[in-house]
Amino acid sequence: MLSKPAIWVRPSFMIPKGRPAVIGCRGAGEAVEYQLHFEGGLSALERPKSPPVMNLVKFPIPAMTSHTAGQYRCSYRSGELWSELSDPLELVVTGENVTFRCQLETATSTFFLLKGGRSGRPQLRYGNLRAEFHLGPVTPAHRGTYRCFGSYNNHAWSFPSKPVKLLVKGDTGDTTFAPTEHTSSDHFLWNHTVQNLIRLGLAVLVLMALMGLLLEDWLHRRKSRERTHGASHRGCRRRL
CATH class of the missing domain: 2.60.40.10 (Immunoglobulins)
Structure with missing residues (x-):
């Protein structure tokens, strides 16, 4: 397994629009080729100079734009093996x-x-x-x-x-x-439709509560009338 490469950018990760920048990637061992990945896809290939200087390559960005802003990673090859990807490097463009x-x-x-x-x-x-x-x-x-x-x-x-x-x-x-x-x-x-549905649901609950109170009052009055009516019939039978 090859060790993870290091990645950085100069002069800064925040770059004014139209200004140049350079992304550096450093591998280990006998690195013979480097890849730069942008937003998950392959962006550029670079081979180190011969003889290699400190296992380092540079990927230039001539002019920073919104199309070059985003996440970068790099990897390198030694022999037939490729390293894992570097940690992500986020570049942002300013002044747009x-x-x-x-x-x-x-x-x-x-x-x-x-x-x-x-x-x-x-x-x-x-x-x-x-x-x-x-x-x-x-x-x-x-x-x-x-x-x-x-x-x-x-x-x-x-x-x-x-x-x-x-x-x-x-x-x-x-x-x-x-x-x-x-x-x-x-x-x-919130979506206005959701708010309207909530209001409608609350109105239905209030209406059901009022109907329950009215039904309870009607049943109470009915039972009272039945008791009064029953008492009147018993009184009539005693007189007869």
């Missing part, structure tokens, strides 16, 4: 114009983009299966967690998408645009 893309599997008429914790009106776009929300050059005011919805009518929205967190670095507008997982601190925005 941000566009949110929303998509539904079922046709809808309207899409909404909602920023978490904001009480204002959501952004609206029309589309059938997908829509795009262009934020333009971002500022610190855009920082936050976003979700999108599809609207089937004015009162029925789809369930929210997974949250996407937009991070803004300092006051320069450098951004990180990355999906996040649901956590216990996430505040889910």
Whole structure:
């Protein structure tokens, strides 16, 4: 078994849009070939210079874009054996114009983009299966967690998408645009249809409770009338 390679990036894992970067991968033993994997697929091959210098190769990124941002791993070959993949390296691009893309599997008429914790009106776009929300050059005011919805009518929205967190670095507008997982601190925005069903269920429960009280009162009055009627018949028989 070959040991796991080491991977790193220079100058930083946060790279401004259009700037170059270099990913380094270091193997062990007599490494003769290196592979760079991007988002689970093979991205590049590189052979070390002869003679090899410290079992190290470099994979250049000429200009950073949203297409080159993501997760990288590397591996190396010694003889006929390939090493396991390195630990993941996450690269993010900063200083971009941000566009949110929303998509539904079922046709809808309207899409909404909602920023978490904001009480204002959501952004609206029309589309059938997908829509795009262009934020333009971002500022610190855009920082936050976003979700999108599809609207089937004015009162029925789809369930929210997974949250996407937009991070803004300092006051320069450098951004990180990355999906996040649901956590216990996430505040889910409920589907209007679900809320309506809950209200309807509560109304039915209240109605059933009122009907039960009315039925109980009617039975009580009926028993009282029967007792009174029975007492009157016994009194008549005694007089006869």
